[in-house]
Amino acid sequence: MVRPLVALMALLMTAFWAVGQARKDTRPNIVLIVADDHGREAVGCYGNPAIKTPHIDQLAAEGTRFTNAFCTTASCSPSRSVLLTGLHNHANGMYGLEHREHHFSSFDTVRSLPVLLGQAGYRTARIGKFHVAPERAYQFQQVLKRGGTNDPASIGRSPVEMADLCYSLFSEVSEKPFFLYFATDDPHRSNAVAANGSPVFKSDQANRFGNRPGGYPQVHDVFYQPFQVSVPPYLPDTRATRQELAQYYEAVSRLDQGVERLVALLKETGQYDHTVIVYLSDNGAPFPGSKTTLYEPGMRLPLIVKLPKPQKPGFVQDAMVSWVDLMPTLLDFAGALPDTVYRQGRSFKAILEQENVTGWDEVYGSHSLHEVTMYYPMRVLRERRYKLIFNLAHALPFPMALDLYHSLTWQDVRQAGRKQYGKRSVEAFLHRPRFELYDLQTDPDEVRNLANDPKYRAELQRMQAKLKRFQQQTKDLWISKWEFE
Amino acid sequence: MVRPLVALMALLMTAFWAVGQARKDTRPNIVLIVADDHGREAVGCYGNPAIKTPHIDQLAAEGTRFTNAFCTTASCSPSRSVLLTGLHNHANGMYGLEHREHHFSSFDTVRSLPVLLGQAGYRTARIGKFHVAPERAYQFQQVLKRGGTNDPASIGRSPVEMADLCYSLFSEVSEKPFFLYFATDDPHRSNAVAANGSPVFKSDQANRFGNRPGGYPQVHDVFYQPFQVSVPPYLPDTRATRQELAQYYEAVSRLDQGVERLVALLKETGQYDHTVIVYLSDNGAPFPGSKTTLYEPGMRLPLIVKLPKPQKPGFVQDAMVSWVDLMPTLLDFAGALPDTVYRQGRSFKAILEQENVTGWDEVYGSHSLHEVTMYYPMRVLRERRYKLIFNLAHALPFPMALDLYHSLTWQDVRQAGRKQYGKRSVEAFLHRPRFELYDLQTDPDEVRNLANDPKYRAELQRMQAKLKRFQQQTKDLWISKWEFE
Numbered sequence: 001m002v003r004p005l006v007a008l009m010a011l012l013m014t015a016f017w018a019v020g021q022a023r024k025d026t027r028p029n030i031v032l033i034v035a036d037d038h039g040r041e042a043v044g045c046y047g048n049p050a051i052k053t054p055h056i057d058q059l060a061a062e063g064t065r066f067t068n069a070f071c072t073t074a075s076c077s078p079s080r081s082v083l084l085t086g087l088h089n090h091a092n093g094m095y096g097l098e099h100r101e102h103h104f105s106s107f108d109t110v111r112s113l114p115v116l117l118g119q120a121g122y123r124t125a126r127i128g129k130f131h132v133a134p135e136r137a138y139q140f141q142q143v144l145k146r147g148g149t150n151d152p153a154s155i156g157r158s159p160v161e162m163a164d165l166c167y168s169l170f171s172e173v174s175e176k177p178f179f180l181y182f183a184t185d186d187p188h189r190s191n192a193v194a195a196n197g198s199p200v201f202k203s204d205q206a207n208r209f210g211n212r213p214g215g216y217p218q219v220h221d222v223f224y225q226p227f228q229v230s231v232p233p234y235l236p237d238t239r240a241t242r243q244e245l246a247q248y249y250e251a252v253s254r255l256d257q258g259v260e261r262l263v264a265l266l267k268e269t270g271q272y273d274h275t276v277i278v279y280l281s282d283n284g285a286p287f288p289g290s291k292t293t294l295y296e297p298g299m300r301l302p303l304i305v306k307l308p309k310p311q312k313p314g315f316v317q318d319a320m321v322s323w324v325d326l327m328p329t330l331l332d333f334a335g336a337l338p339d340t341v342y343r344q345g346r347s348f349k350a351i352l353e354q355e356n357v358t359g360w361d362e363v364y365g366s367h368s369l370h371e372v373t374m375y376y377p378m379r380v381l382r383e384r385r386y387k388l389i390f391n392l393a394h395a396l397p398f399p400m401a402l403d404l405y406h407s408l409t410w411q412d413v414r415q416a417g418r419k420q421y422g423k424r425s426v427e428a429f430l431h432r433p434r435f436e437l438y439d440l441q442t443d444p445d446e447v448r449n450l451a452n453d454p455k456y457r458a459e460l461q462r463m464q465a466k467l468k469r470f471q472q473q474t475k476d477l478w479i480s481k482w483e484f485e
Numbered sequence: 486m487v488r489p490l491v492a493l494m495a496l497l498m499t500a501f502w503a504v505g506q507a508r509k510d511t512r513p514n515i516v517l518i519v520a521d522d523h524g525r526e527a528v529g530c531y532g533n534p535a536i537k538t539p540h541i542d543q544l545a546a547e548g549t550r551f552t553n554a555f556c557t558t559a560s561c562s563p564s565r566s567v568l569l570t571g572l573h574n575h576a577n578g579m580y581g582l583e584h585r586e587h588h589f590s591s592f593d594t595v596r597s598l599p600v601l602l603g604q605a606g607y608r609t610a611r612i613g614k615f616h617v618a619p620e621r622a623y624q625f626q627q628v629l630k631r632g633g634t635n636d637p638a639s640i641g642r643s644p645v646e647m648a649d650l651c652y653s654l655f656s657e658v659s660e661k662p663f664f665l666y667f668a669t670d671d672p673h674r675s676n677a678v679a680a681n682g683s684p685v686f687k688s689d690q691a692n693r694f695g696n697r698p699g700g701y702p703q704v705h706d707v708f709y710q711p712f713q714v715s716v717p718p719y720l721p722d723t724r725a726t727r728q729e730l731a732q733y734y735e736a737v738s739r740l741d742q743g744v745e746r747l748v749a750l751l752k753e754t755g756q757y758d759h760t761v762i763v764y765l766s767d768n769g770a771p772f773p774g775s776k777t778t779l780y781e782p783g784m785r786l787p788l789i790v791k792l793p794k795p796q797k798p799g800f801v802q803d804a805m806v807s808w809v810d811l812m813p814t815l816l817d818f819a820g821a822l823p824d825t826v827y828r829q830g831r832s833f834k835a836i837l838e839q840e841n842v843t844g845w846d847e848v849y850g851s852h853s854l855h856e857v858t859m860y861y862p863m864r865v866l867r868e869r870r871y872k873l874i875f876n877l878a879h880a881l882p883f884p885m886a887l888d889l890y891h892s893l894t895w896q897d898v899r900q901a902g903r904k905q906y907g908k909r910s911v912e913a914f915l916h917r918p919r920f921e922l923y924d925l926q927t928d929p930d931e932v933r934n935l936a937n938d939p940k941y942r943a944e945l946q947r948m949q950a951k952l953k954r955f956q957q958q959t960k961d962l963w964i965s966k967w968e969f970e
Contacts, residue, residue, distance in 0.1 A: 093588050095857060101962055103578045103592065372580060373962050375860035375878070393860070395880035400969065477586050477858050484885065 023175050025121065027334055028308045029275040030179045031262065032326075034080065035255055036129060036156070036188040039285030040302050041232040042252050050230050051249050052222050055260035056304065059279055062313045063306030064352050068320040070382060073367040074283035074291050074298035077131045079323060080183075081106055083282075084113045084138055086327035086343035088366040090476045096369035098133045100197065103372065105133035113327045114140045117179045120336035125169050126181040128156040140181065144169065156185030157210040159258020160218040163265055170269040177274075177334075184258060186210055187251030189286045189403050201406035206243035209251035218261075222253035233445050234289040234297045234422040240412035241287075248285065276333050277306040278326070288404045289422055289429065294365045294380045294389055295446050305352055312353045319360035320384070321348050344474050364470045368478075374399035377478050381467045387446070388463040389436040392481045397430050423447045435460065508660050510606065512819055513793045514760040515664045516747065517811075519565065520740055521614060521641070521673040524770030525787050526717040527737050535715050536734050537707050540745035541789065544764055547798045548791030549837050553805040555867060558852040559768035559776050559783035562616045564808060565668075566591055568767075569598045569623055571812030571828035573851045575961045581854035583618045585682065588857065590618035598812045599625045602664045605821035610654050611666040613641040625666065629654065641670030643701040644743020648750055655754040662759075664815075669743060671695055672736030674771045674888050686891035691728035694736035703746075707738035718930050719774040719782045719907040725897035726772075733770065761818050762791040763811070773889045774907055774914065779850045779865045779874055780931050790837055797838045804845035805869070806833050829959050849955045853963075859884035862963050866952045872931070873948040874921040877966045882915050908932050920945065 040046050045057040045065060071079045073089050081087075081094035085106065089095055093107040106112075114124045118141055125142035132138050144165045146155045155162055162184065169178055190210045192200040215221045226242035229249060235241050259279065266272040280303045284290035290297035303321070324345030331337045332347035351357045365380035376399050377392040404410060413421055421429050423445040435451040437460050442448075450456040471479040525531045530542040530550060556564045558574050566572075566579030570591065574580055578592040591597075599609040603626055612629035629650045631640045640647055647667065654663055675695045677685040700706045711727035714734060720726050744764065751757040765788045769775035775782035788806070809830030816822045817832035836842045850865035861884050862877040889895060898906055906914050908930040920936040922945050935941040956964040 093586065095588075101578065101592075103580075103590070105588070105590070107586075107588065371962070373862075373965060377858075393878075393881055395882075396878055397880075397969070402965070405969070477856070480858060480887070484882070484890070 023177075025175055025177055027122075027177050029177045029271055030117070030122075030330055030333060031266070031275055031277045032083075032179070032181050032330070033259065033262070033277065033279045034083065034129075034181070034183040035279070035281040035302075036076065036183070036185055037283060037286040037291055038187055038252060038255070038281035038302060039232075039290055039297055040281075040300055041230070041297065042187075042249065042285060043302050045304075046302055048230055050224070050228050052253050053256040055256050055263065056279060056302075059259065059263070059277060059306050060304045060314070063277070063304055063310055064312070064315045064317050066303035066305070066321060067316060067318045068384075069280065069301055069303030070299045070320070070322045070363045070365065071281075071283050071301055072299075072322050072324055072363070072365045074293060075367065075370040076282050077102075077104060078368065078370075079282040081132050082323045083280075083326050084132060085110045086113075086324055086345050088324060088344055088364075088474050088476070089368055090366050090478060091344060091474050094132060096372055096374070098131050101372065102369075104369075106137050108134065108137055110137050112138045113330060114138060114179065114181065116331060116336060116338075117334055120331075120334050121176055122334060123169070123172070123174060123176050123178040124181075125166070125178065126183070127162050127165055128183040129154075129185055130183070142169070154185050156183065157190075157254075158216040158219070159184050159186060159255050160261045161216065163258050163261035164218075166262065167265055167269070170265055170271050179330075179334075182258075182262065184255050186255035186258070187248055187286075189407070191403050199402060201403065203406045203408065203411040206240070206247050206408050207403075209244075209247045210254070211247055211250045216254065219254050219257050222250060224249040232297060232422075234295065234424070235287055235409065236413060236418065236420065236422055238409070238412055240408045244287070244407065244409050274308050275306075276308060276330075277304075278330075279304040279306075280323075280326075286404065287407065288400065288410050289424070291404065292367075292370045292374070292401050293398075294367055294378050296440075296444070299365055299380070299382070307352060310353070315353050317352065317354075317357075319348065319351055319357045320363050320382070321360065322363040322365070364467075366474075366476065370399075370401055374401065377481075379467055379471060379476070379478070381463050381470070383463075385439060385441050386459055386463060387436075387438045387440055388451075388460070388467060389432075390464075390467055391432045391434055391436065392478055394432050394434045398432060435464070437463070508662075510660055510662055512607075512662050514662045514756055515602070515607075515815055515818060516751070516760055516762045517568075517664070517666050517815070518744065518747070518762065518764045519568065519614075519666070519668040520764070520766040520787075521561065521668070521670055522768060522771040522776055523672055523737060523740070523766035523787060524717075524775055524782055525766075525785055526715070526782065527672075527734065527770060528787050530789075531787060533715055535709070535713050537738050538741040540741050540748065541764060541787075544744065544748070544762060544791050545789045545799070548762070548789055548795055549797070549800045549802050551788035551790070551806060552801060552803045553869075554765065554786055554788030555784045555805070555807045555848045555850065556766075556768050556786055557784070557807050557809055557848070557850045559778060560852065560855040561767050562587075562589060563853065563855075564767040566617050567808045568765075568811050569617060570595045571598075571809055571830050573809060573829055573849075573959050573961070574853055575851050575963060576829060576959050579617060581857055581859070583616050586857065587854075589854070591622050593619065593622055595622050597623045598815060599623060599664065599666065601816060601821060601823075602819055605816075605819050606661055607819060608654070608657070608659060608661050608663040609666075610651070610663065611668070612647050612650055613668040614639075614670055615668070627654070639670050641668065642675075642695040642739075643704070644669050644671060644740050645703040645746045646701065648743050648746035649703075651747065652750055652754070655750055655756050662819075664819075667747065669740050671740035671743070672733055672771075674892070676888050684887060686887065688891045688893065688896040691725070691732050691893050692888075694729075694732045695739075696732055696735050701739065704739050704742050707735060709734040717782060717907075719780065719909070720772055720894065721898060721903065721905065721907055723894070723897055725893045729772070729892065729894050759793050760791075761793060761815075762789075763815075764789040764791075765808075765811075771889065772892065773885065773895050774909070776889065777852075777855045777859070777886050778883075779852055779863050781925075781929070784850055784865070784867070792837060795838070800838050802837065802839075802842075804833065804836055804842045805848050805867070806845065807848040807850070847951075849952075851959075851961065855884075855886055859886065862966075864952055864956060864961070864963070866948050866955070868948075870924060870926050871944055871948060872921075872923045872925055873936075873945070873952060874917075875949075875952055876917045876919055876921065877963055879917050879919045883917060920949070922948070
């Protein structure tokens with residue numbers, strides 16, 4: 001039903017494109033695609049031979065693919081708040097999840113990306129998952145929604161339909177460029193919810209990650225068999241893990257088709273060559289060992305930037321950037337970077353296609369909570385070779401998100417009484433020391449903690465001093481823990 | 486200036502009192518006085534021979550004085566949220582402090598006391614400290630304020646002036662009764678604040694608790710010498726403690742004069758005999774060992790209720806009540822107790838002057854955080870004889886509020902390297918076991934933990950089961966910690 005309509009409208013609107021393209025405001029449109037829990041290891045162009053993500057890969061083939069891009073906190077709401085404020089979560093108030101009883105929200109005073117782009121003359125619209133608060137601080141001019149239907153399922157699981165709903169924005173005749181925030185629910189785990197709003201978990205079967213019989217409008221299901229998936233080193237290679245990864249891949253391939261449609265519509269409406277497209281994820285895959293941790297699988301993520309007119313299609317950028325850098329970058333594209341630099345990141349616009357960049361060799365991470373019961377602040381300095389993790393509440397067992405705790409992958413490990421979980425022991429995963437120092441060159445899986453090794457004492461102290469300075473500079477309340485705990 | 490004006494206005498208004506008293510709505514006015522950090526041990530009528538609180542004592546002499554009244558969390562914002570919602574903080578969302586970066590707030594869906602009383606036909610007004618959020622959930626019809634002055638000092642430190650500002654409410658001719666929420670800043674510690682909003686601490690001198698040269702309008706300063714104060718058993722009897730207690734007492738005596746003026750104005754306006762007056766504190770005294778803990782000094786508090794027409798002036802009630810019971814009680818006075826009992830407390834209106842009551846022999850406490858960096862959830866069952874404290878994050882050192890940490894009382898202990906703090910060791914204060922079980926009959930200072938004593942195993946298990954049931958019934962998210970940690 002929708003497809004012919006779209007084609008028809010495209011035809012009818014053709015006459016107007018000249019106007020759109022001739023607009024005086026030559027600043028690019030911006031499309032920011034935020035996937036939910038899409039780990040870097042589950043993308044074709046990042047080296048996974050089994051998963052099918054041809055359209056994300058195509059974006060990378062035409063644009064710039066970052067190999068050292070990091071979120072600063074591997075938790076949904078906090079990470080999105082970082083993307084949209086250019087401030088670490090400890091500085092914008094979004095210390096944990098926004099929804100239900102967790103109920104975190106940013107300070108009213110934050111100046112967010114949609115608000116600043118709106119002030120800079122952009123049309124701003126969002127669709128799909130929001131998960132930040134308060135709404136007035138993160139105000140978009142338009143919220144694109146499925147209309148006239150009582151289908152209770154979130155639009156965020158129906159990525160092609162989501163893309164179709166953006167057509168009105170792309171085709172609107174306007175002097176102004178647009179900013180679209182396109183946030184899918186895929187490939188997050190699907191959690192059933194009881195009548196009273198409490199989540200319901202089925203720990204004895206693979207999660208479906210939103211996959212459902214009959215699929216979603218205009219999505220052709222891509223199925224995977226457990227034997228086909230690649231199990232990353234942080235996960236145990238079990239039947240349980242493989243079953244869940246197969247489901248996870250299916251959700252990723254659905255998401256990929258949303259990207260396909262979005263690109264197709266940008267082309268149909270003549271906007272593609274006037275648009276910066278960014279593809280990234282809020283945090284790593286929804287498995288213990290990735291999401292909610294600041295280990296590499298949790299924080300090192302896909303980042304693809306497709307420029308309106310790429311000079312070096314398929315460029316691979318190894319500069320280290322993080323999600324605090326995204327807002328300054330997008331403001332930079334909009335010519336709206338404030339003179340007063342109160343942001344905690346910096347624009348990487350200038351280096352998008354630049355080889356051998358210097359001065360992009362470290363990122364900082366800051367995690368506070370996920371669910372409100374999951375207090376486990378961590379501060380991280382990630383350099384090219386070494387990584388220091390400061391576990392502020394290290395005396396507590398590492399808290400598990402309810403959906404990860406109840407996952408088949410984890411319950412299988414518990415019920416089988418396994419001592420090992422991927423490359424780590426279960427014990428090491430659940431009980432962490434105050435400091436973890438890893439040499440990623442010799443130990444990419446972060447299993448040999450060097451923090452107590454006298455040979456690395458100078459390294460440790462150097463990095464501790466940097467981390468503390470970062471906390472001072474970003475007004476981190478938790479800096480008190482150096483003294484108190 | 487104000488006093489003669491008040492007297493004059495009282496005279497002019499006399500003609501109208503007949504109207505006020507003859508109003509058809511015979512429900513009483515309600516005045517809820519909430520002191521800030523006023524510990525039970527610093528009130529004359531609760532047995533302190535040194536402190537001068539004649540007007541609070543007079544209220545007790547005319548009304549009912551509770552000897553077993555408890556807050557449920559010894560932290561300002563959360564405790565006030567409990568008073569105003571009848572829900573434990575874990576159920577109303579106010580998990581910690583509201584102000585500055587701590588930024589906690591209740592769910593939009595809570596139905597608060599001022600809103601329900603407003604709907605029940607009361608005029609609602611507040612003055613002084615608020616410290617809960619969001620404002621729309623805790624909406625009062627009127628916020629009484631000092632007008633036309635640039636004095637930056639909080640009105641909450643000037644209790645007589647605060648009372649004067651309530652005159653307009655008391656003297657307004659209306660068919661409707663009023664509800665006044667009168668919340669002082671006294672006798673909280675005074676914390677200086679730097680230009681950037683950060684607190685500034687002077688750890689080498691006694692805090693002034695709002696006391697200042699020149700005093701406050703119409704307050705006659707009552708001074709105390711360090712040798713005069715009574716040091717409660719939870720504090721070390723040091724010069725430092727005594728210096729701070731002397732300052733603290735001065736703030737309490739100032740607050741007492743606010744009560745004096747409030748009562749005088751209620752009498753002048755003919756409202757006194759038509760008003761329920763409640764005096765209580767949000768939590769215990771602002772010293773380590775009281776505030777932010779759920780030890781007795783932190784949670785066992787003054788509660789005085791003066792009925793419009795007391796039948797038993799000076800009655801002493803030993804029923805165990807807590808701050809979740811306050812809202813149902815006040816709604817009960819207003820005839821507005823909802824049929825559907827979604828509250829977590831119950832009205833104690835019927836037992837206010839009743840002797841030998843039964844069924845009021847336990848209270849529950851629930852603390853989550855104070856400052857956002859101070860995660861230390863505790864759940865408590867306090868019976869007449871035994872008390873069980875469940876320290877959910879017991880592996881962490883007990884977190885210290887910044888103002889308590891920097892207090893002269895505590896810094897003196899640290900700098901002198903003392904091992905003992907009051908009746909407890911510093912070690913026991915800072916590092917707590919998962920469960921603390923005390924026999925208050927033989928150990929009122931809670932220093933001999935019986936949780937690991939095999940003789941008390943049955944007691945422990947019985948109380949653990951009750952505590953868990955309480956968590957289930959009040960939808961406590963932290964119930965997961967029984968299983969996970």
